[in-house]
Amino acid sequence: MLRVGLTGGIGAGKSAVAKRLAERGAVIIDADLLSREVVRPGTEGLAEIVAAFGAGVLTAGGELDRPALGAKVFGDEHARRTLEGIIHPRVRTRTAELTRAAAPDAIVVNDVPLLVEAGLAPSYHLVLVVQTDRDLRIKRLTQLRGMTAAEAAARIGAQTDDGRRRAAGDVVITNDADLDDLHARVDVLWRDRIVGFERNLRTGRSVVNTHDVRILPADPEWPVRAERLMARIRHGLGGDADVRHIGSTSVPGLPAKDVIDLMLSVRTLAEADALAGRLGEIGFPRRAGEWFDNARGTPGLTWPKRFHGSADPGCEVNLHVRVAGSPGWRFALLMRDHLRAVPEARDAYAAAKAAWAESFQDRIGYAEAKEPWFDAEAQAADDWAEEVGWQPGP
Structure with missing residues (x-):
């Protein structure tokens, strides 16, 4: 199967790309959803979070109070790493289980917000990065998620920079226009690259052009x-x-x-x-x-x-x-x-x-x-x- 990593900064439109890939036939494994699954009430993950951060991170109903937990870890490097040490291994285990369950000819897309930060890029056959102008991301976060501009800027600033993401991405999908434009870009990528990549991988075929000779200027x-x-x-x-x-x-x-x-x-x-x-x-x-x-x-x-x-x-x-x-x-x-x-x-x-x-x-x-x-x-x-x-x- 073809394993594709999908990432992008908050507000870039990564989820919209994942949805379109799913419509084309990809198997989507969403790391955000898995991170919630592994800390549901009654799980070992939630018990370990309470042991590390106290009962104050639980709601009255015994579920994880995400805003309360976020207040404890935001800006605290040690606390953040403690939380990641609880959640990330469990997400990786669940991801591996879901990947093994996919068909041999599946195109499995792992939607991972912190793919670059976690150093996961080399583990995929192909890495897609969704990129959007910073001001547009702030606008989307304020309009669609109810953040203030300052909150949106802080969330963007807490993630890795766009340059580092671009360097990790085999494909950069620019999402500065409307949804129709984004869908068109994803559809071309699916048709011209992803489907052929899976087929070549499964059949053991390498790509070679024995005909066209084009000498290009040096490219950094x-x-x-x-x-x-x-x-x-x-x-x-x-x-x-x-x-x-x-x-x-x-x-x-x-x-x-x-x-x-x-x-x-x-x-x-x-x-x-x-x-x-x-x-x-x-x-x-x-x-x-x-x-x-x-x-x-x-x-x-x-x-x-x-x-x-x-x-x-x-x-x-x-x-x-x-x-x-x-x-x-x-x-x-x-x-x-x-x-x-x-x-x-x-x-x-x-x-x-x-x-x-x-x-x-x-x-x-x-x-x-x-x-x-x-x-x-x-x-x-x-x-x-x-x-x-x-x-x-x-």
């Missing part, structure tokens, strides 16, 4: 996107997984195709094969075909590796799985670091890319045209490495 979002993808891989394989951003999108100022190249280091190719299934489960299916790199300067020989892509139609990825310390592993890092350190080499590569893209309209022809340049780059990078005492970087 490429490293941000790479960080999200690497965090997802580390979460799926274990925190010590060695995955790095390589290729043209890892070089500041270098034009490139809109494809993120990553490299996962392993001890042996047998280890790479053993990881293939797990990588597929977290959204990076193995890509069929020959698994090797051109052995630079050694005609007729190749360097073995394994190769994965992305199941996400909205994010093309080349995930190279190479043995740490192998020639192909070394060249990938050396070329990246050389182009980062030597602007003349970077600019020469950029000029060559533009010429190849002009001459070749398909990616296969474009890739073949690059080979002589790569051979020359291999020699230039080796000379540079010897001169500066280069060691592989992160």
